[in-house]
Amino acid sequence: MEQQDIFVTAIGTDSGKTVASAIIAQALGAAYWKPVQSGLPRDADCVAALVSHPAFEVMPSAYELQMPASPHASAAAEGVEIRLENITRPQTTKPLVIEGAGGVLVPLNRQHFVIDIALRLAVPVVLVSNLYLGSINHTLLSYEALKARRVPVLGIIFNGEPNPQSEDIILHHTGYKKLLHILPETKIDRACIRRYAEEFRKNAYELIGER
Ligand SMILES: Nc1ncnc2c1ncn2[C@@H]1O[C@H](COP(=O)(O)OP(=O)(O)OP(=O)(O)O)[C@@H](O)[C@H]1O
Numbered sequence: 001m002e003q004q005d006i007f008v009t010a011i012g013t014d015s016g017k018t019v020a021s022a023i024i025a026q027a028l029g030a031a032y033w034k035p036v037q038s039g040l041p042r043d044a045d046c047v048a049a050l051v052s053h054p055a056f057e058v059m060p061s062a063y064e065l066q067m068p069a070s071p072h073a074s075a076a077a078e079g080v081e082i083r084l085e086n087i088t089r090p091q092t093t094k095p096l097v098i099e100g101a102g103g104v105l106v107p108l109n110r111q112h113f114v115i116d117i118a119l120r121l122a123v124p125v126v127l128v129s130n131l132y133l134g135s136i137n138h139t140l141l142s143y144e145a146l147k148a149r150r151v152p153v154l155g156i157i158f159n160g161e162p163n164p165q166s167e168d169i170i171l172h173h174t175g176y177k178k179l180l181h182i183l184p185e186t187k188i189d190r191a192c193i194r195r196y197a198e199e200f201r202k203n204a205y206e207l208i209g210e211r
């Protein structure tokens with residue numbers, strides 16, 4: 001079967017993965033799944049409030065932790081051990097947008113990292129890179145970690161105030177396709193998500209085909 005799911009990861013936490021996931025889910029008519037949630041409010045509730053395509057649905061998290069911390073630490077605090085083998089794709093015929101937690105190498109436990117979920121499920125990733133001073137280094141380190149693990153990367157989404165010098169050097173070193181640039185928005189609502197989804201569909205047409 002053709003692979004249609006997309007795993008959204010980032011160069012860190014608060015990078016814009018949830019916003020990007022809503023945009024991609026809207027663009028693809030996809031369902032949303034956050035396998036490991038740590039902290040409230042749940043990203044799934046945020047995405048549900050932003051996506052407006054009629055077939056949208058949220059799949060239940062494999063782990064839902066209250067503490068807003070690294071999943072390995074939230075799990076320990078709540079007497080839970082996150083086991084990679086318990087993270088299995090929910091049954092749905094729709095493509096899934098799967099959101100990680102924090103960045104690529106955020107630990108789930110003492111062995112596994114967030115990116116191991118994408119590898120286990122054999123789902124290609126989109127990397128969200130928010131532009132701040134220091135983000136070039138964080139983006140290139142994420143690129144190196146993805147490359148070392150042979151994770152297929154569909155492309156990059158920049159988030160924040162445009163910075164042509166940063167974007168240019170990141171694209172030069174990674175060779176990633178730029179799928180979208182999310183600008184700083186005063187209000188992120190359904191209309192805003194629909195607008196970016198249209199742009200994403202155009203930019204990513206050859207990746208997502210006739211979905
Ligand atoms: N381009 C933007 N304009 C305005 N607000 C934004 C933008 N991108 C992200 N935000 C806001 O910044 C905050 C962090 O973004 P978001 O929740 O998408 O990060 P995240 O990468 O999903 O974080 P986490 O690691 O907790 O899942 C949210 O309140 C979100 O609405």
Ligand SMILES: C[C@H](N)[C@H](N)CCCCCC(=O)O
Pocket residue numbers: 013014037038039067068069070071101102103106
């Ligand atoms: C609580 C936060 N919003 C995310 N759910 C988890 C972020 C983990 C980051 C861990 C780290 O890189 O130090």
Ligand SMILES: [Mg+2]
Pocket residue numbers: 017018019043099
């Ligand atoms: Mg999020």
